[in-house]
Amino acid sequence: MTAEERAQIVVDLAAIRHNVARLREVAGVPVMVVVKADAYGHGMVPAARAAREAGATWLGVASLDEAVALRAAGDEGRLLAWLVVPGEDWAPAIAADVDVTAYDLDHLEAVAEAVAVTGRPARLQLKVDTGLSRGGARREEWAALVAAARAGEVAGTWRVTGIWSHLACSDEPEHPANARQEAAFREALAVADDAGLRPEVRHLANSAGALLLPSTRFDLVRCGLAAYGLDPAPGRLPAGVDLRPAMTVRARLALVKPIAAGDAVSYGHTWTAAAPTVVGLLPVGYAEGVPRAAGNRAEVTVAGRRAPVRGVVCMDQLVVDLGPEAAEHAGEDAVLIGPAPAPTAQEWAGWCDTISYEIVTRLGGRFARRHVDSAPASGTAEPTEPTTEPTTEMTTEPASVPTAVGEGGR
Known part of the structure; x- marks a missing residue:
C-alpha cells in the first residue's frame, strides 16, 4: 500500500x-x-x-x-x-x-x-x-x-x-x-x-x-x-467574498472494532465508553501534524457522518467513535478536513485553541500530498465552478512539515 x-x-x-x-x-x-x-x-x-x-x-x-x-x-x-x-x-x-x-x-x-x-x-x-x-x-x-x-x-x-x-x-x-x-x-x-x-x-x-x-x-x-481559501478574520468576511478552501485531508480506517461499556481508549484513559460502541483507528497522529490537543475534541467524517475523536491523539494514530450501529469497515475513508459535512480547518482551530494557519501549515509527516485541478486553467482565464471531486489528477509528493513560518502573509 x-x-x-x-x-x-x-x-x-x-x-x-x-x-x-x-x-x-x-x-x-x-x-x-x-x-x-x-x-x-x-x-x-x-x-x-x-x-x-x-x-x-x-x-x-x-x-x-x-x-x-x-x-x-x-x-x-x-x-x-x-x-x-x-x-x-x-x-x-x-x-x-x-x-x-x-x-x-x-x-x-x-x-x-x-x-x-x-x-x-x-x-x-x-x-x-x-x-x-x-x-x-x-x-x-x-x-x-x-x-x-x-x-x-x-x-x-x-x-x-x-x-x-x-x-x-x-x-x-x-x-x-x-x-x-x-x-x-x-x-x-x-x-x-x-x-x-x-x-x-x-x-x-x-x-x-x-x-x-x-x-x-x-x-x-x-x-x-x-x-x-481560509478566512483570515473568521466571521468578518465582507458579503460576496467567496473563498474556497483548497485542501482536503483524508485517511483510511486501519481497523474497525466494537468496544464495550466501560472500555477506555488511548493513553491515560482520558475517555471511557458509556455504552457499547464501534471505534475506528486512523493511521495518522501528531507525527503527521494532527494536534495532540484534538483528543476528545475534534471530529472527522466517515460515510458522511461526523465521528468524534476519542482519547488522546497518538504519534501515529487516533481513534474515532463510529457509533453503536456503525457498518463501516477497515479501508474506508475518513475525512479530517474538507467540504461539508466534513470539518473545516477553522473548526479544527477552534477545537485546538489555535488558528487555521497552524492547522494547515503543520500537516505533513507521512501524509502524501496530491495536487488535482477541478478546472484546468487556460492561460489566466477565470476557472469554472469546481466540483466536489476534483477531475484532473496531477503529481503526488510526500508532504513535509515546513520550517519557514513567519511574517508577510498572515
Whole structure:
C-alpha cells in the first residue's frame, strides 16, 4: 500500500486560482501571493504556479532558500523574500533576481557584499516596524536606513523597489492598532520620500487587511491564508467574498472494532465508553501534524457522518467513535478536513485553541500530498465552478512539515 492510499492531503489548484482572482477583484491593486512554509502546507511550487495563472504579479516567501527553490522550479516573476539570519548568503537570491528585504544597516552591508560577489545590482525592499515589534527597522533607525539605502541606490549597488510593513491586528478591523500602524507607515513613507527614494510598491496589508481595511492597500497587498481559501478574520468576511478552501485531508480506517461499556481508549484513559460502541483507528497522529490537543475534541467524517475523536491523539494514530450501529469497515475513508459535512480547518482551530494557519501549515509527516485541478486553467482565464471531486489528477509528493513560518502573509 502506498502512502497516498494510506493518508493524503489533496490540494485543488482551481480553488487557489479562484481565490487569487477574487482577491484581485476585491483589493483593486496587484496581489502578492505568499507561498512561504510550503504554501501553508499546500505545496509551494504547484501553489505558486496556480497563483501566477490567476494573475498574481508577485510571490512572497520568508527565506532566501525558498526564493531560490522557486527560481529553480522555473518561476520568473517578481518574488520577495524577507527573513535572514546573520551569516546567511544573500548572493544566490540576488543572482536569481529575487527582491530581498533589509531591516537594518547590517543587512545593507550584507547585500552590498553579495552584490560584489554576483556582479549585479540587487533589487532591495526596506521594512519598517510600525508596531508589530517583530521584523523591520525601528522608527528611531528608519531615517538612517533610508539615507543609506538611497546612497547605495545612487552608487548603483541596488534599486530600492519597495517599502513595507506588517499589520498586527488586521483580523480585528476596529482595533486601534490598525490606524496607528497605518499612520506610522505613512510617516515612514514620507521620510523615505524626503530621502529621495521612489519605490515601485508600498505595501502594508496582509490577507485580512486586503479584505477589511481598504486604506491599507496602497500599491500591493500580500495575501497568504486567503489565497488558500481560509478566512483570515473568521466571521468578518465582507458579503460576496467567496473563498474556497483548497485542501482536503483524508485517511483510511486501519481497523474497525466494537468496544464495550466501560472500555477506555488511548493513553491515560482520558475517555471511557458509556455504552457499547464501534471505534475506528486512523493511521495518522501528531507525527503527521494532527494536534495532540484534538483528543476528545475534534471530529472527522466517515460515510458522511461526523465521528468524534476519542482519547488522546497518538504519534501515529487516533481513534474515532463510529457509533453503536456503525457498518463501516477497515479501508474506508475518513475525512479530517474538507467540504461539508466534513470539518473545516477553522473548526479544527477552534477545537485546538489555535488558528487555521497552524492547522494547515503543520500537516505533513507521512501524509502524501496530491495536487488535482477541478478546472484546468487556460492561460489566466477565470476557472469554472469546481466540483466536489476534483477531475484532473496531477503529481503526488510526500508532504513535509515546513520550517519557514513567519511574517508577510498572515
